[in-house]
Amino acid sequence: MKIAILGTGFISRFYVESLVAQRRKDEVTMVYGRDEAKAKKFAADYNIPNISTNLQEAASHKDVDVAVIGLANDVHLDAVLACARAKKHVITTKPLGRNAKEALQMLQAVEKAGIVGGYLEDLCYTPKFLKSLAAIKSGSIGEVIWAKSRETHPGPHSDWFWDKNRAGGGAIIDLGCHCVEIARNFIGKNIRPVEVMCWADTRMHPIDAEDNAIGLVKYANGAIGQFEVSWSFRGGMDLRDEVMGTEGTIWVNNFLRTGIEMFTSGKTTSYVAEKAESTSGWLFPVGDEVHELGYNNMFSDMFDAIEKNKQPAETFYDGYIVNAILDAAYASAKSKKWEPVIIEDWRGLKEVKQKHEYADYDNNYYLIKEEILPSGEKKTIVKHKQTGSIEKR
Numbered sequence: 001m002k003i004a005i006l007g008t009g010f011i012s013r014f015y016v017e018s019l020v021a022q023r024r025k026d027e028v029t030m031v032y033g034r035d036e037a038k039a040k041k042f043a044a045d046y047n048i049p050n051i052s053t054n055l056q057e058a059a060s061h062k063d064v065d066v067a068v069i070g071l072a073n074d075v076h077l078d079a080v081l082a083c084a085r086a087k088k089h090v091i092t093t094k095p096l097g098r099n100a101k102e103a104l105q106m107l108q109a110v111e112k113a114g115i116v117g118g119y120l121e122d123l124c125y126t127p128k129f130l131k132s133l134a135a136i137k138s139g140s141i142g143e144v145i146w147a148k149s150r151e152t153h154p155g156p157h158s159d160w161f162w163d164k165n166r167a168g169g170g171a172i173i174d175l176g177c178h179c180v181e182i183a184r185n186f187i188g189k190n191i192r193p194v195e196v197m198c199w200a201d202t203r204m205h206p207i208d209a210e211d212n213a214i215g216l217v218k219y220a221n222g223a224i225g226q227f228e229v230s231w232s233f234r235g236g237m238d239l240r241d242e243v244m245g246t247e248g249t250i251w252v253n254n255f256l257r258t259g260i261e262m263f264t265s266g267k268t269t270s271y272v273a274e275k276a277e278s279t280s281g282w283l284f285p286v287g288d289e290v291h292e293l294g295y296n297n298m299f300s301d302m303f304d305a306i307e308k309n310k311q312p313a314e315t316f317y318d319g320y321i322v323n324a325i326l327d328a329a330y331a332s333a334k335s336k337k338w339e340p341v342i343i344e345d346w347r348g349l350k351e352v353k354q355k356h357e358y359a360d361y362d363n364n365y366y367l368i369k370e371e372i373l374p375s376g377e378k379k380t381i382v383k384h385k386q387t388g389s390i391e392k393r
């Protein structure tokens with residue numbers, strides 16, 4: 001693949017680190033940046049042969065097969081439309097839009113142009129996520145009842161994130177998009193998200209957007225996806241997931257405490273990990289950050305999909321559904337009520353039965369609970385199928 005990188009900021013550098021690593025056959029041939037000096041520096045750092053300060057020119061360049069968007073949230077729509085006009089495949093960082101309306105416009109533009117629209121939801125490509133998802137799909141933990149995902153850190157690194165209009169919101173749009181898509185994968189992407197209840201508040205920063213929030217997303221099969229986000233968490237970047245199934249449990253810690261613990265006096269300093277707050281004392285570095293955050297698997301999936309003319313695991317459609325869920329979260333934070341997820345174009349299952357398959361104790365009774373107590377006594381609690389009476393055996 002010949003790749004154009006649109007953007008020269010934080011995420012664009014992460015992306016290019018992944019794209020030029022490990023003797024990949026893919027080549028970054030173009031970088032777009034509105035600031036020419038930054039674009040030149042970026043091109044020099046990664047040996048990129050072409051630069052442009054014009055979005056359309058960058059996307060349309062003859063040596064570009066696919067454009068990677070790493071621009072601020074308020075530029076995603078324009079950048080996608082430029083790629084659609086140029087009929088160049090486009091893969092876009094999260095969140096897809098600032099809201100579902102923008103996301104739907106992007107989805108429709110790529111579908112009309114006949115190009116692939118990939119959604120760069122890196123946390124749905126981490127080695128730990130992929131292992132967990134495979135376990136869930138093979139039935140290891142039964143039916144998922146509840147999937148919780150948490151992303152918290154001390155706040156983002158650029159001015160535009162803190163501007164509600166430019167970013168589309170605060171911690172919910174910035175971090176909730178990851179959490180929602182993680183839980184949605186675990187619960188099942190073809191299950192319709194129905195409604196959302198969300199608490200959000202601005203606790204620590206002088207901004208109009210929320211810096212803390214918790215939300216519950218109810219799915220058509222009764223499952224609950226929970227997101228917890230914060231821009232005021234102290235101590236680095238906390239990325240954790242918990243999945244509770246009828247037959248098992250999965251706990252994932254994606255970033256902090258991944259296996260390396262290091263102490264340093266602080267007399268010499270070096271980069272530790274994204275959003276690490278300290279460079280001395282006990283530290284928790286991350287072995288291969290680009291890989292642990294899913295970038296390598298993500299780009300392999302995206303480029304394989306384009307080459308084989310199929311859809312990647314994370315598409316613009318997924319980005320659109322995430323935006324629709326987050327719109328409902330913002331509505332709920334305002335109304336303080338459950339708010340419906342409005343999806344104009346639902347492509348998953350139309351109807352899903354909520355499962356109620358209780359375990360039999362015998363022909364007449366359901367089994368509620370069996371437990372061995374510290375005394376050694378075994379307790380069995382059952383319920384009569386007809387009368388409903390609850391009894392001890």
Ligand SMILES: NC(=O)c1ccc[n+]([C@@H]2O[C@H](COP(=O)([O-])OP(=O)(O)OC[C@H]3O[C@@H](n4cnc5c(N)ncnc54)[C@H](O)[C@@H]3O)[C@@H](O)[C@H]2O)c1
Nearest residue numbers: 007008009010011012034070071072073075093094095158
């Ligand atoms: N884990 C992840 O997937 C992840 C992590 C960080 C950021 N992101 C996303 O990446 C995108 C960029 O974030 P970042 O952290 O790189 O921010 P950044 O501020 O470091 O970089 C933003 C880039 O957008 C450009 N830009 C901003 N406004 C522009 C405009 N009006 N016209 C043209 N270019 C403009 C800037 O020049 C810069 O190159 C955001 O959508 C963010 O949500 C994703």
